Amino acid sequence: MLIATILALALGTYAFRLSGVVLGERLTLPDRATRLLPVAATALLAALAATAALTEAGAFAGFARPAGVLVGAALAWWRAPFAAVVVAAAATTALLRLLGIP
Template sequence: MTLAAVLVLAVGTYAFRLAGPLLRDRLSLPPRVRELLSTSATVLLVALVATSSLMKGQHLAGWALPLGVLVGGLAAWRKAPFVLVVVLAAATTAGLRLLGL
């Protein structure tokens, strides 16, 4: 990629991010649209977690990874500290893989 293309993409990204704060007071969305945007962000996050925890490349990841994500999710839901959530998820996945799952 040439330097000019990198600079154009950098300026475009900066302008796109700057547009949010600049247009916040000028653009008003109906309450239904705001609700749909909030819901769509949640759905997108769930889809990302599901895809990354269930698939490894083009194949299923096996049982250890989804169960580790489930344990981490339960720990986060119970408001455990972030470090503990990560350690529990990793330990669960590693333990299940050690057992052959």
């Protein structure tokens, strides 16, 4: 049963992605929708990041995780190497939790 579910989801994902390639030329969107699509993708990604950073099991995750995310975001803004961003964000969160800040 589990394999069938995984295969069905994989097939659905593949079909959904393939439909964009197949229908891309035949489907025309209004100019306003075409202009808003990149903004919508950015807003969706930002909402996903905010939800992951601020909540855990439907409740506030505490202050340590958002602080780590802010440190990582600041380092990414300053174009630090990816490994440094990840290590600094994790270290900030771990240090704050070690100090008793949830």
